[in-house]
Amino acid sequence: MPQDRNAVAAAPGRAAAGATGLDPRIERDHAAISNLADDLLPALIAKLATSGLGEIEVREGAWKARLRRPAGADDRKGSGRGSVGGHSGQGHATGRGPAATAGRTAAEDRERLAREEDGALETANLPIVAISPAVGVFQPRKDLVTGMRVRAGDRLGTVDVLGVREDVVAPVDGMIGSSLAEAGEAVEYGQELIRIELPENARSLEVNGADREAAAVLGEA
Amino acid sequence: MFSKILIANRGEIALRILRACRTLGVGAVVAYSEADRDSLAAQLADEAICIGPADARRSYLSAPALISAAVVTGCDAIHPGYGFLSEDAGFADVVRAHGLTFIGPSAEVLERFASKEGTRRLLEAHGLRTIPGSGMLRDEAQALEEAERIGYPVIIKPSAGGGGKGMRLIKTPHELESTLKVSRSEAKAGFGDDSLYLEKYLDDNRHVEIQVAVDQFGHAIHMGDRDCSVQRRHQKIIEETPSPALTDAARQDLCARAVRAALESGYENLGTLEFLIDASGDAYFIEINCRIQVEHPITEMCTGIDMVALQIKIAAGEPLGMTQADVVSTGHAIEFRILAEDPGNDFRPQSGQVLGYLAPGGPGVRMDTHIYPGYEVPSYYDSLLGKLSVWAPDRAGAIARGDAALRELLVDGLTTNIDLHRAILANEVFIDGKVTTNLLDRVGSAPFVAAGNR
Numbered sequence: 041m042p043q044d045r046n047a048v049a050a051a052p053g054r055a056a057a058g059a060t061g062l063d064p065r066i067e068r069d070h071a072a073i074s075n076l077a078d079d080l081l082p083a084l085i086a087k088l089a090t091s092g093l094g095e096i097e098v099r100e101g102a103w104k105a106r107l108r109r110p111a112g113a114d115d116r117k118g119s120g121r122g123s124v125g126g127h128s129g130q131g132h133a134t135g136r137g138p139a140a141t142a143g144r145t146a147a148e149d150r151e152r153l154a155r156e157e158d159g160a161l162e163t164a165n166l167p168i169v170a171i172s173p174a175v176g177v178f179q180p181r182k183d184l185v186t187g188m189r190v191r192a193g194d195r196l197g198t199v200d201v202l203g204v205r206e207d208v209v210a211p212v213d214g215m216i217g218s219s220l221a222e223a224g225e226a227v228e229y230g231q232e233l234i235r236i237e238l239p240e241n242a243r244s245l246e247v248n249g250a251d252r253e254a255a256a257v258l259g260e261a
Numbered sequence: 262m263f264s265k266i267l268i269a270n271r272g273e274i275a276l277r278i279l280r281a282c283r284t285l286g287v288g289a290v291v292a293y294s295e296a297d298r299d300s301l302a303a304q305l306a307d308e309a310i311c312i313g314p315a316d317a318r319r320s321y322l323s324a325p326a327l328i329s330a331a332v333v334t335g336c337d338a339i340h341p342g343y344g345f346l347s348e349d350a351g352f353a354d355v356v357r358a359h360g361l362t363f364i365g366p367s368a369e370v371l372e373r374f375a376s377k378e379g380t381r382r383l384l385e386a387h388g389l390r391t392i393p394g395s396g397m398l399r400d401e402a403q404a405l406e407e408a409e410r411i412g413y414p415v416i417i418k419p420s421a422g423g424g425g426k427g428m429r430l431i432k433t434p435h436e437l438e439s440t441l442k443v444s445r446s447e448a449k450a451g452f453g454d455d456s457l458y459l460e461k462y463l464d465d466n467r468h469v470e471i472q473v474a475v476d477q478f479g480h481a482i483h484m485g486d487r488d489c490s491v492q493r494r495h496q497k498i499i500e501e502t503p504s505p506a507l508t509d510a511a512r513q514d515l516c517a518r519a520v521r522a523a524l525e526s527g528y529e530n531l532g533t534l535e536f537l538i539d540a541s542g543d544a545y546f547i548e549i550n551c552r553i554q555v556e557h558p559i560t561e562m563c564t565g566i567d568m569v570a571l572q573i574k575i576a577a578g579e580p581l582g583m584t585q586a587d588v589v590s591t592g593h594a595i596e597f598r599i600l601a602e603d604p605g606n607d608f609r610p611q612s613g614q615v616l617g618y619l620a621p622g623g624p625g626v627r628m629d630t631h632i633y634p635g636y637e638v639p640s641y642y643d644s645l646l647g648k649l650s651v652w653a654p655d656r657a658g659a660i661a662r663g664d665a666a667l668r669e670l671l672v673d674g675l676t677t678n679i680d681l682h683r684a685i686l687a688n689e690v691f692i693d694g695k696v697t698t699n700l701l702d703r704v705g706s707a708p709f710v711a712a713g714n715r
Contacts, residue, residue, distance in 0.1 A: 174325075175310060175313070175329050175333065176329045176333060201326070228311040229311045229313045
């Protein structure tokens, strides 16, 4: 029976159809994602695992992916493990599904990357912030003080969503900077909450390729 | 009345609800996903809040995100628009549990009308004809008897099936005899259940719906009908009111029966009862939509009623404030759904930037849209760019105004179905008011697309 269109579009299948199209823009995106997923990410995961870096970001055209070492992973060197920043990235690193699946994850990646763009580590000079994971009421961790060292993935506070607490986490290794939201303040999804300052010894990592550029960064083990 | 309403939807309907709130003097907060940060509703709103990422499951379909947004912004009601969570009884229930009002039917009412089959039985008991069918078929003799009673053609349907699977069209008793056994084994193999039943097959049918409103005090009105027969793969493309498929007497009768059935079955707030009209003019109830419909503007143009405002008032516990005698529908209105789809390329959805946009104008022309020059159409949601609605004193006038407005409408940067609309308007079947729901799918859209490129 006829349905209002939003209801239909809400189904995942519809979104997939849109993203697997022949639209050249989308095709370019797919090519970029394929490159990221099949060539760059595996190499970078290996690199991350054997380096002392906490996080690496890689770009392919307009696309970016960020790899982040799991919080509290002590066996850094040679562990061979590296967490891909986001649930869908894992799928790309391990193999590609049928076109429809790839389309959906592409859309998810795009959304995720778009979200991280503000805090992206294009250079070590840009401000880096911990953002709100949800719409709700913000409570910073009680013991949080300016200048405190934190690791990527550390919990900096919570956002209370109807009684369910969602963690606000440090996006990178660094030091707690200024607070951008008060305790008890209503915050929206993606709102900037706490600045993270990079340690002095932050450094960059070069990855070969003309329009491939990986900047990354962050603290030693 | 509410003090502040959270608008839990996107696109043109978010803007439409914002307008109703402003007209009523009620505050409004637009809830938007990250992909809709630049949407017109979010920009025009006095207050807007980002509820989640582009993925609707984590934004427009996330009850916690929406309710949390309503709570932290101090809203006392949530308007769900259409699609998404607009008919979700569970959502309506949780909204109420948080001390907020769901703008629509109550959770109990949504629950009562949640099952299509249950709703058909319920409204049949209140005087609406449903598509004739048999009980479960026992044997061949009984099947033949039932088919004879219903009248050929009939469809054999597996009881456990769904989505058209395992259905067969039967035109003669002989076909029924030869198909029954096969259908049984197919149903057994496909669904683990070989129960079958028969339903009358309505070939060239029209889709006509009746708009009703019921307040919390047992007052009910109808606001006439809408004909939504111009469809492609069950998606409405053009809607008009009044339906050319009904005589005025038949319309009066159907409207009266629909509003009575809605009231007596305990329905509440705005609702749309959908019917299929067969070649002989008989109307069969198929389902009820418990929300504001995409195509509501044409009813507003003919009746002068602000239906979204009415919906909000009913949810706030106010009486209708009018009787059936106050509802006067005049003239003829047509709505064109302007979609970012490429008719020449299997209606592939388009996304990207709107480079230029010019809305048509003139008497009886209304444009509901969230696009503007520079707006980036996200690829995550539906392809509805807007709705062009026209009104004129009669149908021929409305068609003429529709064509003039479509010629004027400019959406640059994306492929749209604007030319397809013009081609349909110029088609004799449409001009004669004889479009059936299967027309576009049966003849294919190609002739219309070709005509549109003239």
